[in-house]
Amino acid sequence: MRFTSFDDLVSKDKALIKKGPLALIFVEDQVEIDTTLRHHVDLGFSQVIAFMPAAFKMAYDVSEDVIRVDCEKTTGQDMIDMVNKVARQVPGQWLYYCFNAEYLLFPFCETRTIGEMLAFHAEERRSAMLSYVIDLYADNLWEHPNAVSIESALMDKTGYYALSRHDKENHNHPKERQLNFYGGLRWRYEEHIPQVRRKIDRISIFRATEGVDLRSDFTMSDEEMNTFSCEWHNNITASVCSFRTAKALKTNPGSTFDIPSFKWHNSVPFEWHSRQLLDLGLMEPGQWF
Template structure:
């Protein structure tokens, strides 16, 4: 199904009756559009919304199974506005996820357990949102893959991640909230604006009246921005993303300074949740 604008989609029954969990994929370029959609279908999302420029193509099998909305982030409403429009339209208490193309969600034990099973458990723990870490991926050979994207030869940083207290406007630490840093945004911070260096994102959340996503990927209800409940650790997930690597190679101010993203702490990405768990890049909480 295809809609020619966000407005047309939000008026439709597809929006008002979208089954949960629902994934929103925002397409910025032509890299790995189809694999992004297929990955999240295989993860167990019941609805896939593809927001993409009208001149981009989808593979026939993907086109037949997703809802496509013509939307160009460079010209039309920004991501936060689109997400908030969907929040206001889909059924209340729906689980929603959002990402960009070339980003792949991994959750603990995702090889044998669906995202729906994980969110059911998470909801039973009285949690309405889940913290995700955006883990940078990059091609090992930028001559062979000049856009820095290679599924077959993807690498990640196995160390260099850290967190700082998130503070209120008065300078006091927020309860159970941290700002997380690391990956390419840390290693090449001179090329990344300060307000875009964080790697934490509340990518999974449950819709509710009045809920709004802010531009910094946090919500207007502070409890949804916490990494855990007051009693114990909760599940976290990872969004494995080529997006930063693509941007650094596309940006004229940084591309000529980077011959390779590999360093002594690079490791091949195994496309398996066990590696991310072992590296501490996601947390199973009480879900065994």
Template sequence: MQYDTLTAFLTTAPEALRRGPVAMIFVEDDVEVATTLRHHQQMGFAQVLAFLPAAFALPDDLQESVHRITYDTTADGAVETAVTAVAAAGAGTWMYYCYNAEYLFFPFCETRTVGEMLAFHSEERRDAMLTYVVDLYADDLSAYPDAVSLDGAHLDRSGYYALARTAPAANAAQKGRQLDFYGGLRWRFEEHVPHERRKIDRIALFRAKPGLTLRGDHTFSDEEYNTFACPWHHNITAAICSFRTAKALKSNPGSTYAIDTFKWHNSAPFEWHSRQLLDLGLMEPGQWF
């Protein structure tokens, strides 16, 4: 299913947004596009929307199962514009967004679907879920100069922290139940990362509604969406295991020659299993057992 523009998709296939949950995958380059799409299908998303330039091809087995939308994902504000527009058109539907070479994991995802998790989350009167972007990187940059290797993927097992999030007002009052999270490659190589891009928290799972706007820092215009938990107990959180930062650091001329390896004493092979992420504290099940 192919659409030449986002407007064409919203006009001709609005029923797709009523059968959720919906995953929006924004393709920035041709790295691991097919594996990203297949992974999210396997997680249980009813609809997968692939936003990608016309020059990129999809394998035959994804031509009919994925909604391909021709879109310039690298333009300023492109992702925010698309997520906001899709959210307005699919009010009430749970949605998710990420980039290529990023893989969603949630507690017990090997035996439960994302729809089951979101059904429980909805029963807790939550309309959004905090996800942590956990950096993945190849163990051998000489063999994988773009820093992407599914078989040799590693992550940091420590070095994560949170700071209180403050409002931009003059008194800088702390925002309730909101934190800024840091760690991974953006922390270890912060000299190569602009300050505004160092956070690893993203509100990637949310219930769409009219008037909801995605902001450039991966938060939403509704401040309750940006909270990590409800007032009475901890909620489920999820993780997006991502090669995106590693790719950027190795493709940027200002950093690529300064980095010979991403491995350090706190690196560990990524096991591609939710149990490892739970054990490391990179997501939590809340009250969902």
């Protein structure tokens, strides 16, 4: 199904988005569009919606399983505004958002659906889920000059850390159960990354709530929704495994010549399995077993 805009979708067949969870995929370029969409269809989302420029191509088999919305502006504040626009149309539904060449993994996702996980998360009275953006990169940048390779993806096994998140009005007072997380390529190549974009945490899954918006730093306007756990125990967290930073560093003229390879002594092959991320502490199962 294809619509000329999100307003077109709402006016013609709003029933398509009445049932969640919904995956909102924002396509920035033509890299790994089909694999991104197939991955999220396979996770069990009720609908996968691709916001993408009209000129971009999509495989026929993928087009059968997703809703395509023509959208020329899919980055920055335009992307944030669209997520909030969708949320206002589906109060109470779970939403997930990411970009192309990004892949959501959550604990036990090989055998359980996104709906099953969010049902448990809701039972714990949680209305949002923290995720960590884990950088992926090709092992050979001569063969893959845009740093993207599904078959030979690497990731960093160490180098992740957290710092307290302080209240803007009181810099001496850290926010309760909130941290800023860092690591991956944004840490190793921080000289090429603006400071405001160096953290790797996102509230990438949340329940649409009246009066609550996603902010430009991928946090929510309701501070409780930005916490990594409830007050009494740890909760589930997820990982968004992403080629986006590597792709940007290698396609940006200001950084590409400084990076002959992303490989270092802490690079390991990415196994495309939640067990690897659990073992490395890059996601948390909480009380869900």
